Amino acid sequence: MDALDDSIFESRPVDKNDENVQNYIIREDGFEEVKKRITSKKNKATIIGAAVSIAILLVYQFYLKDDFDFQFIAVYIPILSVFLFVSSRRTTKKLIEKQKSIFAGYELFVTTDSISRVITGYPSITIMFADIRDIMKSKDGALLIRSKTTVHDIISVPAQLQNFEELEQKLVAIKPISGKNTLLKYQILRLIISVGLIATMFIVATAEDVWILLGAIVLLLVYIVWVITVILKSKNVDKQGKRTLYLSILLPLGVILFAVFKLLK
Numbered sequence: 601m602d603a604l605d606d607s608i609f610e611s612r613p614v615d616k617n618d619e620n621v622q623n624y625i626i627r628e629d630g631f632e633e634v635k636k637r638i639t640s641k642k643n644k645a646t647i648i649g650a651a652v653s654i655a656i657l658l659v660y661q662f663y664l665k666d667d668f669d670f671q672f673i674a675v676y677i678p679i680l681s682v683f684l685f686v687s688s689r690r691t692t693k694k695l696i697e698k699q700k701s702i703f704a705g706y707e708l709f710v711t712t713d714s715i716s717r718v719i720t721g722y723p724s725i726t727i728m729f730a731d732i733r734d735i736m737k738s739k740d741g742a743l744l745i746r747s748k749t750t751v752h753d754i755i756s757v758p759a760q761l762q763n764f765e766e767l768e769q770k771l772v773a774i775k776p777i778s779g780k781n782t783l784l785k786y787q788i789l790r791l792i793i794s795v796g797l798i799a800t801m802f803i804v805a806t807a808e809d810v811w812i813l814l815g816a817i818v819l820l821l822v823y824i825v826w827v828i829t830v831i832l833k834s835k836n837v838d839k840q841g842k843r844t845l846y847l848s849i850l851l852p853l854g855v856i857l858f859a860v861f862k863l864l865k
Contacts (some may be wrong), residue, residue, distance in 0.1 A: 624708040624767055630760025631703045637740060638695050646688040650681055666730045678780040708757060710770065717743065723835040725753050735771055743771065752833040797823060797852070804859045813859045820852045820859075 654677055680828040707722025733748035741759030761767060771777075794818075804816045831837065831845045 620712050622710045624761045626703045626706055626760050627762045631700055633760055634699055635696050639692055642692040644683050650684050651708055653680055713851055721838045725835050727775050728859050732775045734777050736778050802854050805853050813863055817856050817859050820856050824849045824852055
């Protein structure tokens, strides 16, 4: 992959002519490697999603209904399978196109005292070595560098960079890589938030107690404010991605309106 055109260098946080600046870009086969991983993960997720959905449907038909509706099962399962397959293919295609765009415009700059990430269409991020909070390594080998001065400044370093091993050694010399438990904590936290959001929606749908409904509304409002804050401050989401993320708050808003309607009845 060729280096990026000089016309966009004005957005870079470093001087390209500085002899102390080292430039890292994605290697030529890097995108194909990620493309295969994305496709594999989405295929597995689709199979698991279909299996869980069918299992829930069968449990409902066998144990929660008086009469087993074989005709409904025979029609619903093929329709569900086709829907999940088509949806998965569409989502996978969009993810691959997005990743291709990111890799095409990705550059990393390392100076004597800082590391900077530049992606076409995204705000650049620079973290001074002295301000690195921690460095985490994901399962796919990518590094995540977090700043201790700005919470939302997180630099993702793909394992598909040219001379990645050399770069990793330099970063380890600055700040040892945190154990997998650190990254796992954030993954668990995200899972708890997702499950809590679903549980809150279920509570709103079934509860009649005023205080429970008010509590659910407060939790949903906190979630919405948190999402908006993250979207506004994140430098790892482009304009199109931010518009999509804003749509994610429509469901919680709808649940809040439903809860208010129940309170006013």
